[in-house]
Amino acid sequence: MAADQKGAVNTRAWIVFLDESGVSLLPQIRRTYSPRGRTPLLRHRLNWKRASMAGALGYHSTDPDRGARLCFHLKPGSYDTAGLIEGLEQMKVFYRGERVVLVWDGLSAHWSRAMRAWVAEQDWLTLERLPAYAPELNPVELLWSSLKKRELANLAGDHLADVADATEQGIHRINTNPQLPRSLLAHTGLTIHPPHPPNLRNDQ
Secondary structure (H helix, E strand, O other): OEEOOOOOEEOOOEEEEEEEEEEEOOOEOOOOOOOOOOOOOOOOOOOOOEEEEEEEEEEEOOOHHHOOEEEEEEEEOOOOHHHHHHHHHHHHHHHOOOOEEEEEOOOHHHOOHHHHHHHHOOOOEEEEEOOOOOHHHOHHHHHHHHHHHOOOEOOOOOOHHHHHHHHHHHHHHHHOOOOHHHHHHHHHOOOOOOOOOOOOOOOO
């Protein structure tokens, strides 16, 4: 949770998990159906052009009725600090100034000097780090798995635009299912909302 200048916990914020993944024109090989005795073949150009995608799943810390929010960013090549800051600038617009606690892993670009300097100027944003070697705690990892098993499975595109189009279709599928983003979080074993509110008492 985010803390204000007095050290009190700010519970009215979006808890946002962010992760990046790479895609290329080389197909994601997955099992599929075919007539008996006719092994399906994938024909592609052995093109190694790559793109990177960043996904951010947000859950409100106090109001589950507001639903989950999914942000998505796609760019050619790989992410560096500048590319991530560009994505975070778009996230700021998406959340319209609401407070965000961003949870991500220990990737060097996430904690670079330039990133920390930029975040220090953002009164809407607080960073939290996932434990090392714990991708299973990030629901966005499951989002990538869903995309690569469906929309990107066995896709042999000629251009990165083909991969981008298929990825956006998958993001739309996930975003229009109000239960799916919640199920991704539940699969990690993490919870945002305690089952019962804590007991409050006034010390005499």
